[in-house]
Amino acid sequence: xxxxxxxxxxxxxxxxxLLRADSLAxxxxxxVANKWALLIIETIGDRTRRFTExxxxxxxxxxxxxxxxxxxxxxxxxxxxxxxxxxPPRVDYTLTEAGHGLRATVDGMCDWTHRFLSHIDDARRxxxxxxxx
Amino acid sequence: xxxxxxxxxxxxxxxxxLLRADSLAxxxxxxVANKWALLIIETIGDRTRRFTExxxxxxxxxxxxxxxxxxxxxxxxxxxxxxxxxxPPRVDYTLTEAGHGLRATVDGMCDWTHRFLSHIDDARRxxxxxxxx
DNA sequence: CTGGATCCAGCTCGATACTG
DNA sequence: CAGTATCGAGCTGGATCCAG
Numbered sequence: 002x003x004x005x006x007x008x009x010x011x012x013x014x015x016x017x018x019l020l021r022a023d024s025l026a027x028x029x030x031x032x033v034a035n036k037w038a039l040l041i042i043e044t045i046g047d048r049t050r051r052f053t054e055x056x057x058x059x060x061x062x063x064x065x066x067x068x069x070x071x072x073x074x075x076x077x078x079x080x081x082x083x084x085x086x087x088x089p090p091r092v093d094y095t096l097t098e099a100g101h102g103l104r105a106t107v108d109g110m111c112d113w114t115h116r117f118l119s120h121i122d123d124a125r126r127x128x129x130x131x132x133x134x
Numbered sequence: 135x136x137x138x139x140x141x142x143x144x145x146x147x148x149x150x151x152l153l154r155a156d157s158l159a160x161x162x163x164x165x166v167a168n169k170w171a172l173l174i175i176e177t178i179g180d181r182t183r184r185f186t187e188x189x190x191x192x193x194x195x196x197x198x199x200x201x202x203x204x205x206x207x208x209x210x211x212x213x214x215x216x217x218x219x220x221x222p223p224r225v226d227y228t229l230t231e232a233g234h235g236l237r238a239t240v241d242g243m244c245d246w247t248h249r250f251l252s253h254i255d256d257a258r259r260x261x262x263x264x265x266x267x
Numbered sequence: 268c269t270g271g272a273t274c275c276a277g278c279t280c281g282a283t284a285c286t287g
Numbered sequence: 288c289a290g291t292a293t294c295g296a297g298c299t300g301g302a303t304c305c306a307g
Contacts, residue, residue, distance in 0.1 A: 026248060084269090091269085
């Protein structure tokens with residue numbers, strides 16, 4: 002709301018148009034539309050999570066990818082990083098308001114994934130079917 | 135529906151859990167959570183689009199990436215590919231029901247991007263601020 | 268524990284050429 | 288127009304080491 006006209010009459014690609022027209026929007030979209038970023042956002046959720054917790058909970062993510070994406074998300078103001086000056090160090094990550102907003106859409110995507118899971122599985126099998134004669 | 139328990143009591147990462155527990159879900163998520171796939175879904179929208187139209191409308195996408203992602207989306211049953219046996223050939227792409235479902239969530243992400251655009255821009259500037267003394 | 272830096276194998280992607 | 292195949296530069300990402 003606010004800046005966006007949102008005609009809604011017959012323009013069926015308004016959102017995509019905005020991504021096309023605005024290079025900053027496109028840049029943000031590119032940052033955010035990757036599996037590690039979305040998985041991190043989703044995994045933090047409502048909680049306060051520590052680096053190692055995330056590392057353990059996100060299967061397959063490497064130290065480097067986690068660090069890198071965490072920095073990127075922090076830079077974009079999607080997560081907040083709190084350093085506790087203890088020893089050993091303790092660093093907490095939480096979602097910001099913007100982060101929670103994104104999380105809502107990722108929730109939708111997770112939901113979608115599970116709704117169409119078997120449908121997609123079928124489609125794959127059909128597509129991958131041997132070209133037997 | 136069906137296979138998903140969905141407690142809803144205090145589990146704040148149920149969606150992420152499902153992505154973690156189910157390797158197929160994770161695989162689908164990984165396929166779909168990339169910028170080109172989402173941009174293609176969003177650009178097709180409600181319309182019937184041709185290869186070259188998509189190529190022209192999605193700024194920065196290469197012939198190869200478009201082909202590759204189109205195949206992947208078709209394999210997952212998210213888009214339908216229709217070949218018209220004319221000359222020159224004409225191939226139409228439309229979203230399937232599953233594709234439209236995904237599109238809805240991408241719409242949400244586009245919307246989010248624009249809602250938090252200036253917020254994110256600010257956060258970036260703060261983060262990138264020169265470490266002047 | 269957190270995280271920066273480096274090394275390098277492997278994959279990604281763009282360019283190009285070729286088919287129907 | 289749509290699509291496949293190939294090649295090579297460059298980026299990605301995992302492993303590892305070091306530091307606070």
